[in-house]
Amino acid sequence: xxxxxxxxxxxxxxxxxxxxxxxxxxxxxxxxxxxxxxxxxxxxxxxxxxxxxxxxxxxxxxxxxxxxxxxxxxxxxxxxxxxxxxxxxxxxxxxxxxxxxxxxxxxxxxxxxxxxxxxxxxxxxxxxxxxxxxxxxx
Numbered sequence: 001x002x003x004x005x006x007x008x009x010x011x012x013x014x015x016x017x018x019x020x021x022x023x024x025x026x027x028x029x030x031x032x033x034x035x036x037x038x039x040x041x042x043x044x045x046x047x048x049x050x051x052x053x054x055x056x057x058x059x060x061x062x063x064x065x066x067x068x069x070x071x072x073x074x075x076x077x078x079x080x081x082x083x084x085x086x087x088x089x090x091x092x093x094x095x096x097x098x099x100x101x102x103x104x105x106x107x108x109x110x111x112x113x114x115x116x117x118x119x120x121x122x123x124x125x126x127x128x129x130x131x132x133x134x135x136x137x138x
Contacts, residue, residue, distance in 0.1 A: 027070065028067065
């Protein structure tokens with residue numbers, strides 16, 4: 001039988017998160033090294049071997065967009081999972097609240113019935129007691 005250890009699950013989730021962060025950081029480093037390096041070069045036209053700025057800017061924008069989509073995609077997925085879990089938890093709490101209200105209502109009705117029965121018994125006992133006293137006195 002497999003037993004689940006809460007601390008172990010948290011450690012696995014933390015390792016996964018650290019791996020994701022490391023991947024993102026590596027992607028950003030590669031992007032800066034390879035795709036933005038031309039921005040550190042002198043102004044285009046001064047050195048004839050430099051590629052035109054417009055060609056690289058499209059590639060840079062494309063790479064930035066893909067990097068943002070990768071980073072945001074993982075975050076959005078996590079947020080959507082969290083929202084789904086919170087909605088199911090809300091539904092569970094709502095259902096449990098209704099169940100508790102029904103239980104309390106049932107106990108209240110039972111308590112009222114018990115009190116009525118106790119009053120009836122006490123009234124009957126007091127009537128019998130008076131009847132017995134009047135019979136004794138006669």
